[in-house]
Amino acid sequence: MASLDATKTAPAPGERPPRAVVGSQISHFEEEMFGRAFDGRVIRRFLTFLRPHRAAMAVAIACVLVFTATQVSIPLLIRSAIDHALLGESQDSALLHVLALGFAAVIAVNYAANFGQEMIVGRIAERVLIALRRGMFEHLQHVSLSFMDRTEVGRLMSRLQGDVNAMQEFLETSVFAIGDFVLLVGIVVVLLILDFDLGLLTLSVVPVLLVVRIVWLPRAREAFLRARETNSIANGALAESIHGVRTVQGMIRERVNYDLYDDLAGNNLRAHLRATKFAQVMVPIVDLLTGSAMAIVVVVGGAMVLDDALDLGVMVAFLFYVQRFFDPIRSLTMQYRVMQRAMASGHRAFEVMDVPLEVDDKPDAVSLETREGSIEFRDVTFGYVPGQPVLKNVSFRVAPGETVALVGPTGSGKTSTISLVHRFYEIWDGQVIVSGHDVRDVTQASLGHMVSMVLQEPFLFTGTVFENIRYSTTQATREDVERAARAVGAHDFIVKLADGYETELDQRGGNLSLGQRQLVSFARAIVADAPILVLDEATANIDSYSEMLIQNALATLLKGRTGMVIAHRLATVRNADRIIVLQDGEIIETGTHTELLARGGLYAHLYSLNYASFDDIPDALIRKAASQAAIAT
Amino acid sequence: MAARYGVPDRLRRGLGPFAATDDDPRGGVEFTVLLRIARLTLRYPWQVLIAVGTTVIAAFFQLMIPQFLGDAVDHAHGFLAGGAEADARAALLTAAGFLLGASALRGLFTMLHNYFGDSVGHCIANRLRMDFYRQLQRLSFSFFDRVHTGELIARGMLDLEGVRMFFNTALVRLVLLATLIGTGSYLLISADLVLGLLSLSFVPFVAWRSSVARLKLRWMWLLLQDRMAMLTQVMEENLGGIRVVRAFAAQPHEMRKFDESSLKALALAYDRVGIRVRNTTVMTFAYFVAMGLVLWVGGLRVIGGEITVGTLAEFLAFMTILQMPVRQLGMMVNAFARASICGGRFFEVLDLEPRVRDRPGAEELVIRNGVLRFEDVDFAFTEDDGAHKALSGISFEARPGQTIGIVGPPGSGKSTIAHLIPRFYDVTGGRITIDGHDIRAVTLASLRRAVGVVQQDSFLFTASIENNVAYGDPWAVDERIARANRDAQLHEYVGRLPMGYQTLVGERGVSLSGGQRQRLSIARSIMLEPAILVFDDSTAAIDAATEQRIRASIKDLAAKRVTIVISHRLSSLMHADEILFIEEGRIVERGRHDELIAAGGRYKDLYDLQILPGEDTGIRFADAGGDKPTEGA
Numbered sequence A: 001m002a003s004l005d006a007t008k009t010a011p012a013p014g015e016r017p018p019r020a021v022v023g024s025q026i027s028h029f030e031e032e033m034f035g036r037a038f039d040g041r042v043i044r045r046f047l048t049f050l051r052p053h054r055a056a057m058a059v060a061i062a063c064v065l066v067f068t069a070t071q072v073s074i075p076l077l078i079r080s081a082i083d084h085a086l087l088g089e090s091q092d093s094a095l096l097h098v099l100a101l102g103f104a105a106v107i108a109v110n111y112a113a114n115f116g117q118e119m120i121v122g123r124i125a126e127r128v129l130i131a132l133r134r135g136m137f138e139h140l141q142h143v144s145l146s147f148m149d150r151t152e153v154g155r156l157m158s159r160l161q162g163d164v165n166a167m168q169e170f171l172e173t174s175v176f177a178i179g180d181f182v183l184l185v186g187i188v189v190v191l192l193i194l195d196f197d198l199g200l201l202t203l204s205v206v207p208v209l210l211v212v213r214i215v216w217l218p219r220a221r222e223a224f225l226r227a228r229e230t231n232s233i234a235n236g237a238l239a240e241s242i243h244g245v246r247t248v249q250g251m252i253r254e255r256v257n258y259d260l261y262d263d264l265a266g267n268n269l270r271a272h273l274r275a276t277k278f279a280q281v282m283v284p285i286v287d288l289l290t291g292s293a294m295a296i297v298v299v300v301g302g303a304m305v306l307d308d309a310l311d312l313g314v315m316v317a318f319l320f321y322v323q324r325f326f327d328p329i330r331s332l333t334m335q336y337r338v339m340q341r342a343m344a345s346g347h348r349a350f351e352v353m354d355v356p357l358e359v360d361d362k363p364d365a366v367s368l369e370t371r372e373g374s375i376e377f378r379d380v381t382f383g384y385v386p387g388q389p390v391l392k393n394v395s396f397r398v399a400p401g402e403t404v405a406l407v408g409p410t411g412s413g414k415t416s417t418i419s420l421v422h423r424f425y426e427i428w429d430g431q432v433i434v435s436g437h438d439v440r441d442v443t444q445a446s447l448g449h450m451v452s453m454v455l456q457e458p459f460l461f462t463g464t465v466f467e468n469i470r471y472s473t474t475q476a477t478r479e480d481v482e483r484a485a486r487a488v489g490a491h492d493f494i495v496k497l498a499d500g501y502e503t504e505l506d507q508r509g510g511n512l513s514l515g516q517r518q519l520v521s522f523a524r525a526i527v528a529d530a531p532i533l534v535l536d537e538a539t540a541n542i543d544s545y546s547e548m549l550i551q552n553a554l555a556t557l558l559k560g561r562t563g564m565v566i567a568h569r570l571a572t573v574r575n576a577d578r579i580i581v582l583q584d585g586e587i588i589e590t591g592t593h594t595e596l597l598a599r600g601g602l603y604a605h606l607y608s609l610n611y612a613s614f615d616d617i618p619d620a621l622i623r624k625a626a627s628q629a630a631i632a633t
Numbered sequence B: 001m002a003a004r005y006g007v008p009d010r011l012r013r014g015l016g017p018f019a020a021t022d023d024d025p026r027g028g029v030e031f032t033v034l035l036r037i038a039r040l041t042l043r044y045p046w047q048v049l050i051a052v053g054t055t056v057i058a059a060f061f062q063l064m065i066p067q068f069l070g071d072a073v074d075h076a077h078g079f080l081a082g083g084a085e086a087d088a089r090a091a092l093l094t095a096a097g098f099l100l101g102a103s104a105l106r107g108l109f110t111m112l113h114n115y116f117g118d119s120v121g122h123c124i125a126n127r128l129r130m131d132f133y134r135q136l137q138r139l140s141f142s143f144f145d146r147v148h149t150g151e152l153i154a155r156g157m158l159d160l161e162g163v164r165m166f167f168n169t170a171l172v173r174l175v176l177l178a179t180l181i182g183t184g185s186y187l188l189i190s191a192d193l194v195l196g197l198l199s200l201s202f203v204p205f206v207a208w209r210s211s212v213a214r215l216k217l218r219w220m221w222l223l224l225q226d227r228m229a230m231l232t233q234v235m236e237e238n239l240g241g242i243r244v245v246r247a248f249a250a251q252p253h254e255m256r257k258f259d260e261s262s263l264k265a266l267a268l269a270y271d272r273v274g275i276r277v278r279n280t281t282v283m284t285f286a287y288f289v290a291m292g293l294v295l296w297v298g299g300l301r302v303i304g305g306e307i308t309v310g311t312l313a314e315f316l317a318f319m320t321i322l323q324m325p326v327r328q329l330g331m332m333v334n335a336f337a338r339a340s341i342c343g344g345r346f347f348e349v350l351d352l353e354p355r356v357r358d359r360p361g362a363e364e365l366v367i368r369n370g371v372l373r374f375e376d377v378d379f380a381f382t383e384d385d386g387a388h389k390a391l392s393g394i395s396f397e398a399r400p401g402q403t404i405g406i407v408g409p410p411g412s413g414k415s416t417i418a419h420l421i422p423r424f425y426d427v428t429g430g431r432i433t434i435d436g437h438d439i440r441a442v443t444l445a446s447l448r449r450a451v452g453v454v455q456q457d458s459f460l461f462t463a464s465i466e467n468n469v470a471y472g473d474p475w476a477v478d479e480r481i482a483r484a485n486r487d488a489q490l491h492e493y494v495g496r497l498p499m500g501y502q503t504l505v506g507e508r509g510v511s512l513s514g515g516q517r518q519r520l521s522i523a524r525s526i527m528l529e530p531a532i533l534v535f536d537d538s539t540a541a542i543d544a545a546t547e548q549r550i551r552a553s554i555k556d557l558a559a560k561r562v563t564i565v566i567s568h569r570l571s572s573l574m575h576a577d578e579i580l581f582i583e584e585g586r587i588v589e590r591g592r593h594d595e596l597i598a599a600g601g602r603y604k605d606l607y608d609l610q611i612l613p614g615e616d617t618g619i620r621f622a623d624a625g626g627d628k629p630t631e632g633a
């Protein structure tokens, strides 16, 4: 294949190809997509999740206060011991014993309070996280498919797992943060009470810290955000490569992808190193200030002791407090990164919950209770992208018990039509009526029970074959499942699997052939036992012989049901009561098999030509028939 | 622990040598794993050296602080006891200076040790990330059939995180603690034996608690990762199969599934919080008990005149320094447990040898004629059930310019044949040759470059149409991309899109119709012009008119190479040089179209079903096919 290489320009080593990326290309859409509806009050939203745990929170806060009080009182005890028991005129060992007992009591209380606060907060944190994740997940069950089409599963998963986990780290340590803060306040109060002047002087280093932080914060935040972003980009690319690994290997893209991923991972590494720098630069500053505060205590406090203006014990207590005072500041600085991440993650989590429900039940939506299924489209116009209609003024009716076939070239709008029956998308104009009700006036749940579908792409869940066929119809018995499997001709292959109906399917049913997956998803639709059955190329990957057997078996099973069938093979649709021919989103012909034959239009041409399938007609013929149809109407 | 939580079979099976047993969550390889991570850090000797060195230095400076504090107190006290005032003031000033210096230096070195500690972690993570990525691209299809992608993503992200944290939060922190406690013990014990021993009395207890907690935490991490993976799987499949969920109004069912997994994870999280809290609080308590003892016994000794108040203050100050590390001890133990589990899960994947790989000394495949031969090929997906072969005794030969057609019922093994040619799986019997070379004797890359498979369920990347078409050769010039698209009959459709080739196709191509997706995957394969082209049912969702045009436009391409067409539509196969009818993995009929029709077997049945619509029109399919381009001949 010499020609092959001639067209290829050999890449220089290290050069990146012009048309290759790893990882999704829709990242910049993300903010745009979520950003709009969000109200920004993360903390307040968060508190609503804490509300159910009010009582426990009260106990936890009490524990935090007690805990902090004991923390603060330990240096005080030491101070009393030094000033009253060890120094002074009478060294008092009896008092020392009492103080030691007091110390024992304090640390016992400290232990209990510590246990209480951490246990309660830890458990509430877990509950809140679960509630939060559940809230997001449940909301996603109702957002419109147009949103889901634009959003990658990986991105949603990174919010559902990554962001929720980021908050976990924060919530778990939040008790320390709260405790630290209370401790800080406690220490300030005690210092000022012990000796106001020395206290004020010691605390004079704090404003310096504030100034430093004001300079540091915006840069640090930027660096942290960047690190998070590069991380999620690299992870996204990893996820994509795993999902598409069969294509990657089939097309030997390993090298190219590796290089591109190396770039992403390198960016990520650099961003993280930079963020670490920012996180660490505060450490010596805080330590320098701790040192200064201690030096102040030693020099000024020492002088006061020499001048007899201060007890030695107070000075010792001051030294302890100063050391303890900067611990919370230090850990709050360390915590800052966790906190900042948690805030951003909370933001991302609430964004998911705020995605507007474009397709939602009306407040007065009724439940479809009838078993009589009919479908009617009235002048329906619909498209996915504004200004580009996919269906134009489509009108037809499927009466109860009738089966109607939808045929047309690829991309003509067949799948789109049937998604509207289920109100997957909101139409632009016209009306879709199912069993006498506009789909916008009924509850989506009842609509779901009215219509069951075999989708063009069979999707199976991890789990057994039995669970997949039964799916949400939990009242279906083993017999129901087997009967459905027999009807679609899946029973035979299922019983030959290692564990029959109990065989575990791999991800997306990967251990079945595509045709087998299609049969299982067909059986699933039958078990759902809905009055309307919609088949979108349900037998496209199945041979005609098996298909004929299925059709014969289904004839009895589906008697009295309303059906819509999409197929490219004429043989599949010729038994339908009526056939609708769709082209470029418009109905160009409709009628029963015999009517269409008698009319001598496009369908008749097809039929007399007797091609294997509808589309075997040359283009010119389609055009001719279309114009004939146009003249006829 | 194993008995309490019930270790799922999945974990007992594991992926490699790291499976769980009753006694140990990772088959006793904890130290092997930790050692391996530690060895990885040695690839960055300088950073490691600096990190450890600065840690020790920081610890020393930190240890000096109590001494200076003690000195200061003594000087102040010494004056009270009747020393010279000027000396005392000078000594206080010196002590303050030293305190400031020690604090600042301690801060500086802490910053360095954290920065370098973190950098080592990030560098290791980066390396491992790349290794993981390379490994995933290398592993065989059979691996990906078995292991859920969610599981792999979790390993690549969360477990990697556990390994990354090991150096800084476990190893370096251990060094810090050991230095603090070791040197501290020396200093204290040499200062005063009794008080020294008392102040360290909590250490053995804490060490014992940590080792108990470590094992428990390792189980926790293992089970928790597993349950989170299950939860991830539930959510991911729900979002991936959202159309199915909506079509069946199965939201309540899905929420039940979610709640079930989520509550299981919650129960475990509760236990984890319990272990952690019980552990850290009791450690803190032990520490305070030691402190109380020091105060009490030390106080008595001060009264007894054996030591000065300053010495006591020094001991207490030293203990204050330990408060933070003791609090962090729990985290350190956790980091060890986590690293050993996460590392195990991570290395398990890295250590796998792909089933399909280059033989040592494999040569490049050089296509001379391009003759493909199957010689008595057998294949089974699992080694253990040889009885249930997916393929047995498949033999055929195809020369350049020839087309082989394959038909058969669902699950008969057609796709499996296609997958064997580029060695997605290796044959279990017989052999496949290209130009007489066994395909197992040539390099995978050269083989796959020679074989292009258009997969039955194609995977499209979340990227532009252009990038998707150029996937196999991102260096391709524009004309080649356009030509491939024209041949696949996609060019016209793309031309009508507002963004043309830059249009994003959505995740897995959701914003395309079924037929458009298939044409895109045809385009990306034919652009590579491989010597052997396999179409696996890749026109099922394409109307036959379009398909016919595709066939016509790749006629030139097909004339020089081997084409294998798997299809249920006989019009796609009827011109093939040989048609194989597969059933249950065997060839049951073979021959040219007319031979098979004449033979009157299964092929003829299919033909009748597709061609003769029940009524006689007198026109035979073969006549209609007369004006069709005949390829391959």
Ligand SMILES: Nc1ncnc2c1ncn2[C@@H]1O[C@H](COP(=O)(O)OP(=O)(O)OP(=O)(O)O)[C@@H](O)[C@H]1O
Pocket (backbone or CB within 6 Å): A149, A384, A385, A390, A408, A409, A410, A411, A412, A413, A414, A415, A416, A417, A456, B510, B511, B512, B513, B514, B515, B516, B541, B542
């Ligand atoms: N989710 C979507 N977002 C944007 N455009 C879409 C989406 N789904 C379909 N389209 C576009 O709408 C048009 C009609 O698609 P539809 O899936 O209804 O075709 P179809 O008749 O089912 O075709 P096929 O026979 O190939 O399955 C196509 O041009 C397609 O690209």
Ligand SMILES: Nc1ncnc2c1ncn2[C@@H]1O[C@H](COP(=O)(O)OP(=O)(O)OP(=O)(O)O)[C@@H](O)[C@H]1O
Pocket (backbone or CB within 6 Å): A510, A511, A512, A513, A514, A515, A516, A541, A542, B145, B381, B390, B408, B409, B410, B411, B412, B413, B414, B415, B416, B417, B456, B537
């Ligand atoms: N990854 C796998 N692991 C185990 N068994 C598998 C796997 N993939 C397919 N099988 C089984 O191997 C057999 C052959 O499957 P194959 O995909 O080759 O069928 P096919 O002829 O292509 O069918 P279809 O027409 O439905 O695409 C089937 O019984 C199927 O259940």
Ligand SMILES: [Mg+2]
Pocket (backbone or CB within 6 Å): A414, A415, A416, A456, A536, B513, B514, B515
């Ligand atoms: Mg479709």
Ligand SMILES: [Mg+2]
Pocket (backbone or CB within 6 Å): A513, A514, A515, B414, B415, B416, B456, B537
């Ligand atoms: Mg197949």
